[in-house]
Every structure is written in C-alpha cells, then in structure tokens.
Amino acid sequence: MPGTIPLKHPLDPGLPHRQEATEPAPPAPAPAVADLSAYHHPHFVRAEPGRHEGWTVYTFAPFTGREPEPEMPRAVYEDKTVTWEQRCALSSQYEAARITWSKARFRLQAHPLLRQAAPLWEAWTQAETDLQTVFKAFWQTSDGSWRAQLLRLTDAEQAAKQAAAAWDEIAAKLAKVADEHVRAAGEWEALELKDVAKEIGLDATQWWIDHISEYESTSYYRRRETPLVDHVTGEIGKQRERLREVAELAGDSGLDHRTLD
Template sequence: MVHTIPLAHALDDSHLSPTAPAPVAPAPADAAALMTADTARYHHPLYLSAEQLDADRVRFSFREFTGRETEPSSPLEMYRDPALTSEQCTLIARQYTVARVLWSKRRMRVQAAPLLETAALRWSVWTIAHDTMMSRFAEFATLPDDRWRSQVLRLLDAHRVARQMAADWDDIAEQLSVVVDDQHNAVDDWSDEVDLAVAAAELGVDIQGWLVDHVSAYQATPYYQRDTPLVARLVKEIDEQRARLADVAHLTADHDTGRQLAPNRF
C-alpha cells in the first residue's frame, strides 16, 4: 500500500492509525527535477517520490513503514559524491527526516500495543488492591476495641499487597515511558510527537487516571535511591494511615499496636 504525506494511513495490524498528518518539508528548488538517477541510490528503501507543493514545500511519498526497520538516517557518503549538488543533498536529508518521523510513529504504536494490553490488566489489579487497603483502614472507625489488633494485621497485609501491585504497575509504566521517550527523541519537532493517550485510544484502551511518568522518574542514580512514582504515592498514603492509627494507639496506651504501625514496615 502506498502512503503519501500528509494523507492518513490505513489501519494496520496493531489496530492503530497515525494521529497527525505527516510533515511537509521545505525545499529550495523543484523536488522532482532534483531527484535524478544520480540520487536514486541514496533514497530510503521505502521512498517513492517527491512532489513540489509550492515554492517552499515538498511532499514525500513512501511505502508503508512497519516500525521494525532500521532508524532512517541520511547516508553520509552522499556528501562526498561529486555528482550531487548541495540542493540534492539537502533534499535527500529532508527526505530522511520525514522518513524518520513516519518510522518513529509507526514503531511507537507497534511497541505500545502489547504493553497497553498488559498495563490495562495491571492497573485493574492495582486498583482492586488499593481499594481493599482503603476499605481495611476505613473499617477501624466502626470496629469494637477488641477487634483492633486483628484488623491491624489485615491492614498490614493489604499494605504489602498494594505495594507489590504498585511496583508491578511501575514496571510496565516504565516500559511505556521508554517507548514514548524513544519516539519523542527520534523527531525534531514537538508537533510530530505521539501522545500515549492518543495511541491508547486508537487501540481502544482508556488510560485516564493511569500514572505514567517521564522515563527519568523511573531511573535510580548511584547516589540517590528513590521509590518509583506509584510506589512513592502509595507509601505516602500508607504512612498517613499508620500515623493516624499510631496516634490512636498512643492516646489509648496501646503500645504494642503502636509498634506494629511504625512507618514503612513491609
């Protein structure tokens, strides 16, 4: 199937379609006239043609990218070829810029599709674990005093499960953040960046409410170890719950319960 920038692509096997028109690159001269037999060996393998739109713009046509090709990069040897003019080299370089944008968008969608499927399941499991934890804490308000210690044990178990589910979520969220970051790094213009929420919506996945941070938020440094984003948010909630119950234990002289509720005991 032939795709011509900036027309939209047909749906592909990942059930995702591009979210924005492909870029139109500026050109100093008539594109068709510059693309001669001398330039053919330097074209991208999926390149089809170049069409001059007006004095400043050219539209490139390519066969459909799979996203599994090598990242498009201008062949350096063309700059040493005496048969090519500087205008031809410039146009070929712009051809590869457009190719890289199309390739990066396609690759991002192909890579994100299976991750989003896994993420949807993990977010559901995390939500159940978090809701259970919140319910266990809320139950203290109506429990008789003789059941508090058993409820503390149930709450501690809920804390541990919620933390594991949060860590599992952050693992898949980091993988999604890497896919997004790779696509953004492959393009020069922010308008060519693909938003994860848009790609997810095309796949039929609603990511509203999901916590997927920038890739840097998941990377530890040699000098600073930190919790990943969802785990960090959960730990804050757990510490608040334990502090509240520890205050009650202190005021009622229940020191054993107070020791059980020391912050960050997992």
C-alpha cells in the same frame, strides 16, 4: 497502497515537512545536476508541495518498524554533483522518513506492552481501593477488634505495594519506548502513549507513567522507590500516623509505635 494523509492522523504514511536551510549559504552551483533517485530512501514514494508555502509532503510506502533507522547515505556528501539544494531536500526526506518509521516502531513496541499493562493497572486500582476500604473500616471497628483490623490493614498494605511494584515494572518499559520514540521523532511529531493505546481499544488516560528518568537508579549503590511504589508508601505512612495519633489520644499502650511502624 501508499497514500498521503495529514501528519496528525495516527496512521499517516505521508509527512508534511517544512524545508529549512540547515547549512551555511549555498556555494556556487555545480556544473552538473545529480540524479537523486539512487539516494532516495527505499520506502520513498514521492514529494509534493504542501498546502502552505515552503512546505513539502513526503509519502512513503508503509513502515513495519523493524527496518533500520532511516539515515541519509554518506555518499550524498561525497557526490560533488549533488547541489546544496538537493542535499537539503534529501535531508528533509530522510528526516520525514525517520519520523514515519519511528511511529511504526513505537506502535510495534508499545502495543504488546500496553496489552500487558492493562490488567496490571486494574490490579493496582483494586488494591488501592481495598487499602482505602480497610483503613476507613477503623471508623466502625470496636476497640476490642482493632488488632484484627490492623492485621487486615497490613495485608492490604502488602498487596498494594506488590501491585504498585508490578505496575511500575511495566510502566518503566513503556516509558523507555516512549522516550526512544520522542528522541527519534521529536517532541512535536511524537505520538502519545494514550493515543497509541486507544488504537487497540485501551483507555490509558489515567495510567501512571512517568518520564523514564523516574524509573532509573539514583546511585550505583541504591535504587530509590519507583513512582507508584513511592506514592503508596506515602499513603501508608499517612494512614499509620493517623492511627498512632488515635492510639495516643486513647491511651492505648498496646498500640505503640512498634505496632504501627
């Protein structure tokens, strides 16, 4: 059954929307008033005054997210019996429908991606922990065992980079659907990924997901490192620089720059 629920509720099919004039001052009233029922969105149920003056609450039948994006029929603009006020009301109705539809589509697209992402984030955090653990082990490694420990470090580095790359791949997909949702619903009405993840029992508050632009190519010929890969590359660089400093201070010619680069 359709219902009216406040907008900020994660599952709201009813959407409060302030009607504002988006066109020039209205022309003289038309001699006839159009019946707008033919122009309502198929999911439209009703429109009621909101709690605050000038606001309207639109209620729609549930969207699946598979429907085409709501768009006001072109015939509305061609119908001379539709008044300026009616056209504004229809425009607001379709804006509300688009926001509500976009939330349904966002959930439809994001839920399976979020489920795929959960184990990849766990794999990354474990790989990062392993990398830090191996590096800190140098503090307890004897001089004769440094080369063996370096082998362990390079293995941990490779595993961390692979885990970061796998994460960035799924993060890019999530960033894309999030960006599409914001474009359709607007920044003020858009859902956040962490809230959509919570709906399916996932805690995504610590997940590293940047804006979609951070995952796109910077040129036609070369792709920069993606966010988490760039982060772990920087951490690896800091660790290796520290090891080079120690090797130089110790006068260990066997651990030169070629070994640690």
